[in-house]
Amino acid sequence: MKAAVIVFPGSNCDRDMATAFENAGLQVEMVWHKDSALPEAVDIVGVPGGFSFGDYLRCGAIAANAPIVHAVKAHADRGGYVLGVCNGFQVLTETGLLPGALLRNAGLKYICRTVGLKTEGASIYTDGYGRDVEIALPIAHHDGNYFADDATLDMLEAEDRVAFRYTDNPNGSARDIAGVLSDNRRVLGMMPHPERASEAAHGNEDGARLFAHLTNALTTA
């Protein structure tokens, strides 16, 4: 099973994401944003956190137009899996692969701390925890305030596409939403960083379960 991790100028969680995939047993290839094709037979694409293109214009807006993103969209359109974390989530909303937008945090400050989350919508990313399970993951962002209009939020809830909610909303996100799924449940965007809580040395291994379960699901699919 193979993962590709996209690297933009300003990505800073790309190696962490690659290590989390590798620790779960996936083979990983790093892919530069200027490439126009994904490696052969990729099972899942990781869009990592960071400050792509310096967060200029809007977080993720320039990255969303990078050559490789056309290939990521085509992969998703074919039913491929895509995991976007933090800046990766921002990129996925900017591409239109996921609904909504990430606005400046309600308190206008960068927040870097561990937060509580509750698991929700069924997917290869969340099923390893089970539903309504409380976990803790780090966040590190200034634009993590999830916004969508009420009709979109109602639709996401009706279709069970909220993957994670904050137990104590740190950034003003609508309906405490920390992560959302695409309509086929194969694309996940989430602001918290599972890759930063995936080894004993991190002091928290809640994120490792996400990578372990998705690898297991891809392997047995």
Ligand SMILES: NC(=O)CC[C@H](N)C(=O)O
């Ligand atoms: N850790 C990250 O991915 C940071 C995301 C984004 N650039 C922000 O600060 O909002």
